[in-house]
Amino acid sequence: MTTSQVSARSPLALLAAVGSVAGGALLILLLQVLPATSGISPVRRTISEYALSENKWIFDVAVLLVAIGSAIGFGALIRRKHLPALSAASVFCALWTVSLVVIVAFPKNNWAIGPSTGGTVHRIASVVAFVCLPLAVWFAAKAVFPASPARRAVTRVLALAALAWFGVILGAIVVSMNGGRPWWQAIPLGLVERAMALTGLIALASLLIPARVAAPVAEEAEALRVAS
Numbered sequence: 310m311t312t313s314q315v316s317a318r319s320p321l322a323l324l325a326a327v328g329s330v331a332g333g334a335l336l337i338l339l340l341q342v343l344p345a346t347s348g349i350s351p352v353r354r355t356i357s358e359y360a361l362s363e364n365k366w367i368f369d370v371a372v373l374l375v376a377i378g379s380a381i382g383f384g385a386l387i388r389r390k391h392l393p394a395l396s397a398a399s400v401f402c403a404l405w406t407v408s409l410v411v412i413v414a415f416p417k418n419n420w421a422i423g424p425s426t427g428g429t430v431h432r433i434a435s436v437v438a439f440v441c442l443p444l445a446v447w448f449a450a451k452a453v454f455p456a457s458p459a460r461r462a463v464t465r466v467l468a469l470a471a472l473a474w475f476g477v478i479l480g481a482i483v484v485s486m487n488g489g490r491p492w493w494q495a496i497p498l499g500l501v502e503r504a505m506a507l508t509g510l511i512a513l514a515s516l517l518i519p520a521r522v523a524a525p526v527a528e529e530a531e532a533l534r535v536a537s
Contacts, residue, residue, distance in 0.1 A: 340364055463515055
């Protein structure tokens with residue numbers, strides 16, 4: 310396959326990636342209005358709480374859609390030579406994607422019946438996912454937008470905002486360790502987690518949507534050469 314053929318296909322792949330991520334996010338929002346899960350507090354309960362309901366399959370599909378979209382999107386950026394196959398961005402994206410799969414494979418633990426190994430794995434995967442997505446976007450932004458400082462800045466600000474939300478959780482843990490209330494009660498955990506997830510996904514979309522419009526200079530030159 311020639312470079313120009315890869316360039317022609319990659320915008321479709323990036324569009325599919327954004328659609329997959331958006332579809333997963335919309336399914337999560339849908340869970341908040343469906344009868345079986347509408348009673349779950351979006352302010353106090355984490356997103357993974359949906360996996361403890363009869364709507365677990367919707368939650369699983371939503372998370373896997375985001376994972377698939379992320380993999381397709383970064384794969385397309387690599388094929389378009391916006392990113393090296395082995396880079397900080399690709400490594401963090403791989404960790405983010407794998408963590409989402411682990412979250413589905415090991416559902417949230419019901420702490421009312423005590424701790425479990427699966428629940429611990431789920432918690433670790435959640436932390437890795439929430440940290441690695443904004444890091445992947447941050448490192449990718451410079452390579453994807455080398456000549457677009459405004460786009461790069463917006464994408465990186467969104468990535469930093471996602472990390473800042475995680476910092477709120479870390480702050481609550483520190484306060485709790487120093488005699489404060491339990492960290493999951495000290496903050497509106499569900500709201501903070503949802504804000505963190507939403508900000509991270511918007512940062513991901515900011516990275517992918519503009520990238521499908523402008524092909525690298527080398528690809529444009531190759532396309533012109535073939536056309537002539």
